Amino acid sequence: MSDQQVAQLVIFGVIAGVIIFGGVRVVTAQNVVRAALYLVLTLAATAALFVLLLAEFVAVVQVLVYVGAVVVLLLFGIMLTRAPIGSTPDLDNKPYRMWGFLAGLVFFGVIGFVLWRHFAEAPALVSSAPSAGSIEAIGRSLVTDWVVPFEAVSMLLLAALIGALAMARKG
Amino acid sequence: MRLISILLLSTALFSIGIYGVLVRRNAVLILMSIELMLNAVNINLIGFGTWLRDTAFVNAQAFALFVIAVAAVEAGIGIAIIIAIYRNRASIAVDELDSMRW
Secondary structure, X not given: OOHHHHHHHHHHHHHHHHHXXXXXXXXXXXXXXXXXXXXXXXXXXXXXXXXXXXXXXXXXXXXXXXXXXXXXXXHHHHHHOOOOOOOOOOOEOHHHHHHHHHHHHHHHXXXXXXXXXXXXXXXXXXXXXXXXXXXXXXXXXXXOOOHHHHHHXXXXXXXXXXXHHHHHOOO | OEHHHHHHHHHHHHHHHHHHHHHEOEHXXXXXXXXXXXXXXXXXXXXXXXXXXXXXXXXXXXXXXXXHHHHHHHHHHHHXXXXXXXXXXXXXXXXXXXXXXO
């Protein structure tokens, strides 16, 4: 393997490790605020993975929207619902742990098996060629090919704004 | 780097999200696990987009942007619902909200 491919593999391994570690700590942390911060770690590592795969615009949008807005919203939700600060022992439904683990394992087994059957021999990702004008191409496709979903998402955002206001105000 | 590593990473993250949704009691923590699952879908999309660089990369990125937008919308509405529930019941532990059970 060339030096660049080795470097890609090593960086991908590090990023994947951080993603999986952050994800596992989100669902097993006994402290609500720490779970939110591990979510930040996972989302930021995903943005790094997008940069590795040369999808820089999606990486920046991920940091802006996911880390910058969604996690802040979740932290506000934690604050406004008086979640217990500090370590609390009863954040998990303990009888469900085994079944939850089994469900996750079965899902991973089935989907992983199907993916392995079809894509195990797929060649290595050739992400060495820089894509010319990729952000321009995304912008152009959003207002030509995907204009209907684009406008629909705008209406969805408006509806969500009005709905959240109507639901969460006093009285 | 092979395509299958990215796909297995996304599947593993999705399974971790499934575990979180099933096991957690706090509604905000369940929302966090749902965000993990949507993130896994995005990783899958961008992975396939990078694999099919010449034909589908732009479409994959546009699709991922829509997933991020819808995830943000759903998190906002979810928090509004949770706050409204907390205002009425003083608890957001989902196993205590069982007034509509049989």
